[in-house]
Amino acid sequence: MTVTLQSAPNSASGDQVNAPSSNTSDRKAEFEINKLSKRLHRQVGQAITDYKMIDAGDKVMVCLSGGKDSFALLDILLGLKLRAPVPFDIVAVNLDQKQPGFPAEVLPDYLRSRGVPFHIETRDTYSTVKRLIPEGKTMCSLCSRLRRGILYRVAGELGATKIALGHHRDDFLGTIFLNMFFGGKLKGMPPKLVSDDGRHTVIRPLAYVAETDLERWADHRQFPIIPCSLCGSQENLQRVLIKQMLREWDQKYPGRIDNMHRAFANVVPSHLLDRQLFAFETLLPTGQPDADGDHAFDEDESACAPATGSAEPITINPVQLAWLGKDAGPALG
Numbered sequence: 167m168t169v170t171l172q173s174a175p176n177s178a179s180g181d182q183v184n185a186p187s188s189n190t191s192d193r194k195a196e197f198e199i200n201k202l203s204k205r206l207h208r209q210v211g212q213a214i215t216d217y218k219m220i221d222a223g224d225k226v227m228v229c230l231s232g233g234k235d236s237f238a239l240l241d242i243l244l245g246l247k248l249r250a251p252v253p254f255d256i257v258a259v260n261l262d263q264k265q266p267g268f269p270a271e272v273l274p275d276y277l278r279s280r281g282v283p284f285h286i287e288t289r290d291t292y293s294t295v296k297r298l299i300p301e302g303k304t305m306c307s308l309c310s311r312l313r314r315g316i317l318y319r320v321a322g323e324l325g326a327t328k329i330a331l332g333h334h335r336d337d338f339l340g341t342i343f344l345n346m347f348f349g350g351k352l353k354g355m356p357p358k359l360v361s362d363d364g365r366h367t368v369i370r371p372l373a374y375v376a377e378t379d380l381e382r383w384a385d386h387r388q389f390p391i392i393p394c395s396l397c398g399s400q401e402n403l404q405r406v407l408i409k410q411m412l413r414e415w416d417q418k419y420p421g422r423i424d425n426m427h428r429a430f431a432n433v434v435p436s437h438l439l440d441r442q443l444f445a446f447e448t449l450l451p452t453g454q455p456d457a458d459g460d461h462a463f464d465e466d467e468s469a470c471a472p473a474t475g476s477a478e479p480i481t482i483n484p485v486q487l488a489w490l491g492k493d494a495g496p497a498l499g
Contacts (some may be wrong), residue, residue, distance in 0.1 A: 200385055206383060209374040210242050211489035217358045217448030219369040220328060222252035227326035230284075231319060232273060234384035235332035239372055241387060243274075244280065251488035257283045258440065259320055261313055264290040271388045287320050314361075321366055327363070333412045334380060335374040335427050340408045342430065348404065352438075354430060376423070378416075 214220050217240045228243060230236045240258055247256060260273050272284075277284040291312045321329050333355050342354040357373040360366070372380070384391065435443040 198395050202379060202382055206242055206375060206379060207245055210239075210371045213357060213371050213373045214246075214369075215485050215489055217369070217373075219330075219358055219371055220250070220252065222254070224327045225325055226254055226256050226304045226328045226330050227321050227324060227381070228256055228258050228330045229316075229332070230273060230277075231332070232390075233332070234380055234389060235334060235372065235377075235392070237359070237387070237389035238375075238380045238383050239330060239332040240282070241383075241389075242281075243371065246489060250488075251485065255283075255327065257285065257324055259287065259317065259324070260429055261286050261291075261316055262286055262288045263292045263313070264288070264304060265292045266350055271394060272392055276390055276471070280463075281409040285320065285324060287316060287440075288314055291316070318363055318366055320360055327367065328368055329368045331368060331370050332372055333370045334375045334377050335422070336372060336377040336409065336412060338430075339412060339423065340405055343408045343411075344404060347408075352440075426478075455456070 188311060226243065228236070228240045230240055240256070243256060247254065258273075258277055262268065274286065283411070286419065289312075294312065313347060317329065338355045342352070345351040345353040355370060355373075356372050361366050361368055380480065412423060
């Protein structure tokens with residue numbers, strides 16, 4: 167996708183002295199937005215390739231809530247669709263939960279302007295959640311169960327072969343910490359899964375994308391964001407607190423979040439405690455050296471590394487390059 171940034175209007179005074187500085191600022195802003203666009207499309211294309219999220223002939227149902235993440239997901243998939251190595255269709259679906267003050271025409275107007283086929287499903291889950299959940303209690307669990315069941319049904323009715331959700335990198339890490347802190351499990355959000363009814367494939371193409379990048383993209387693209395008056399209004403949720411923790415880490419220790427995210431794609435079961443993942447009980451010395459074996463008494467050099475981002479170069483295979491398009495090369499450095 168080619169992204170351009172409109173130049174700021176000239177000042178009323180027409181002062182020519184400020185023009186060079188203004189032009190320089192505009193060029194820098196345009197350069198940064200183009201970098202952001204390439205990064206977003208590269209990361210989504212790479213996630214789709216790594217986890218084989220989209221196949222030829224797929225009908226991808228993009229769940230559009232009205233938030234920045236789902237808007238960005240739809241926007242990026244539309245861009246990738248133009249140059250993808252396989253043909254696929256997109257249909258946007260919104261569940262109107264009858265929240266008070268919900269602007270019902272915002273999403274249809276936007277989708278018509280983009281030429282995107284869409285379906286609006288109207289179900290009053292808002293009243294159900296408010297009736298069943300006591301004031302001050304967390305609404306997320308019931309709300310998500312109701313929403314999930316409805317969207318699965320709609321996917322079947324529309325003939326969608328994939329259901330695309332807008333969860334991003336930070337959602338994955340936040341879920342990891344929630345499950346560790348409160349569930350005693352090492353469990354995040356899978357980038358691809360089969361639905362609990364066994365009938366649908368759910369994908370998360372934003373799995374590699376940072377939330378801060380999505381915020382910048384939403385601001386640049388001026389999506390008509392619709393705030394949520396259910397989950398989005400509950401400020402003391404543990405997920406909100408963990409999000410704040412991750413943001414603070416990212417500010418104090420640049421690269422930490424990227425390294426944490428990378429770690430969950432580089433799991434060493436023999437160095438964890440799960441007996442179902444590694445057969446500790448049958449582990450015996452073989453008498454043969456193992457170059458990849460553990461140096462039990464050595465200090466782990468990676469644990470002592472400076473708190474900076476990885477300098478490891480990005481590698482990409484031909485299939486990934488096909489998803490990214492010919493103009494993606496300069497963004498891969």
